[in-house]
Amino acid sequence: MQISFIGLLVCAGILLVGAFCRSPFIIGLIVSLAFGATAFVTLTAVGGSSPLIYTFFAALLISAVAARRPFPRELGNVFGQIRVLWVLCSLMAYAVVGSWLFPRLFAGQTSVFVQSAMRRGVVEASLAPVSGNITQTGYFVLGGLTAIALSILLLHEDRMDGVRRGFLVWCGVHAGLGLIDLLGKIAGAGDVLGPIRTASYAMLTEVQEGGFWRITGVNSEASTFGGLSLVCLSFCYVYWRRTKSRLAQGLAALLLVLLVLSTSSTAYVGLALLGIPVVFSIMRSFLSGRVDRDEILIVALLGVAAVTVLTIIFFDQGFFSPFVHLMDSTIVNKAASASGQERAYWNIKSLQAFVDTSGLGVGLGSSRASSWVIAVVSQLGxxxxxxxxxxxxxxxxxxxxLKRYADPETNVLVSSIQAAALASIIAQSLGGGSADPGMFFFIAFAVIAASRARARSQKRAATHASTPLRPAFQTGRRNDYAGAGGWR
Structure with a gap:
């Protein structure tokens, strides 16, 4: 085991930020998601796996909740009020058993794509137990336990302000790191954030696409940065539209620029898909005559951008040639490229593995696909x-x-996190290789599930308060109990 002192320094800095915001564990866990290639230790005994720093904060959160004195009572209460947690526990148990059993039960009966340490790449091989069965299952179980621990905290105490601050700080840190990475490459300084990337991944950080530097932030490649930017942009956009927050508005604008410049095909396709409901929302507002100032601002900016582009093309037709080449290489011809064909073949083999195992799956971590949906089907069955x-x-x-039984701040935060979670699923469905939806999904699941449980409690309380008392028992001469007036 090799400890990364830089990773521990980053953890210490995040803890200080969380303590300053009066919620070190929740904020620390959320902010640590911005460091997608920063590990605090390398486990040489498990194939050189390097857990990212979010696992450190997840372990801290779980330990802090488990150390609370009323933990057994709180655990029983949360499983009683949030019934879907039983499904989560069943899925974790199925994943653990399947990751051990299925690669052995169906060994040699189908072929899968796995990460090869010898050839430093993805290779096709017969199904057999691999180190990914341990590491990816461990990440998945850790995410599930984190969701349970976070549900306990959010169900019994009002921690939504800490969650809100954590998401805003996370978006700010992610955007700031992406901007630093881009400016460093443009200035000729190279990969200035390289020392922070301590994970034992293959780093594709100093790469150009169509003459543009690929933005990676503190991630291993541009596609990961683009996917996270899509998630953060979705959160900030919805939060801005609901609260008119200038901070969220500024972050959304910066994230949009970074996403466009990221050269990530996942980000571009995901942005186009997420833009569809935004367009329909603005059109509905115009048709109903209830257009607000922000929607007018969005339409005006799009109009100015279109006029500017047309003007530039009129005076210099070759000005946008690099951008056209970038779009052509990242989107139009992506499927026809060698990389696109290879990833499509991964998906075909993953679906074939699902059929070969009679729908049971090959086990979590046994294979690699190029879409989260296909990975779930092939690995979990x-x-x-x-x-x-x-x-x-x-x-x-x-x-x-249940919206009318929750306070406005909770409704806004849940809507923003919901949009970000769906953006995360879209991004992973376009290029995710594992069935693990990631720590962010489990955090979003816990916040939404706990908020729904609290709203249901408020609904029951409101229903009991408004329910009239039963008619008084008639004794023949008088009422023994006279409603709210008490005993006579």
Missing amino acids: LVGGVMMATLLLVVARGMGN
């Missing part, structure tokens, strides 16, 4: 896929019809 869909349904519903 039909049973695991149904349970994962149940968790996803909770996130997709958000507060639903």
Whole structure:
């Protein structure tokens, strides 16, 4: 085991920020997601796996909750009020058993793509137990336990302000690191954030695409940065539209610029998909005659941008040639490229593995796909896929019809986190290789599930308060109990 002192220094800095914001564990966990290639230790005994710093904060959060004196009572209470946690625990148990059993049960009966340490790449091989069964299952179980611990905190105490601050700080740190990375490359300083990337991953950081530097921030590649930027942009945009926060507005604008400059095809396709509901929302506002100032601002900026582009093309037709080449290489011809064809083949083999295992799956971590949806089907099988869909349904519903029983701040925060979680699923569905939805999904799931449980409690309290008392028992001469007036 090799300890990374730089990773520990980053952890200490995040803890200080969390302590300053009066919620070190929750804020620390959320902010640590911005450091997608910073590890605090390397486990040489498990194939050189290097846990990222978010695992450190997740362990701290779980330990702090488990050390509370009323923990057994709180644990029983949270499972009683949030029934979907039973599905989560069943999925974790299925993932653990499947990761050990299925690669051995179906060994040699199908072929999968796995990470090769010898050739430093993804290779096709017969199904067999691999180190990914241990590491990816460990990450998945850690995410599930974190969701349970966070649900306990949010169900019994009002910690939504800490969650709100954590998400805003996370978006700010992610955008700031991306901006530093871009400016450093433009200035010729190279990969200035290289020392912070302590994970034992293959780092594709100093790469150009179509003449543009690929932005990676503190991540291993541009696609990861683009996916996280899409998540942060979704959160900031919804939060800005609901609260008119200037901080969220500024972060959304900066994140949009970084996302466009990231040269990530995942980010571009995801942005186009997420832009569809935004366009429909603005069109509905115009048709109903209820257009607000922010929507007018968005339409005006788009109009100015279109006029500017047309003017530049009129005077210099070759000005946007690099941008056209960038779009052509990252989106139009992406599927026809060698990388695109290779990833499509990964998906085909993953689906074939699902069929070869009679729908049980090859086990979590046994293979690699190029889409989260296909990875779930191939690794977790039909049973695991149904349970994962149940968790996803909770996130997709958000507060639903319970909104009127929650305070406005909770409704706004849940809506923003819901949008970010769905953006994360879209990004992973376009290029995710594992069935693990990631720590952010589990955090979003816990916030939404706990908020729904608190709103249901408020609904029951309001229903009992408004329910009239039963008619008094008639004795023949008088009422023994006379409503709210008490005993006579």
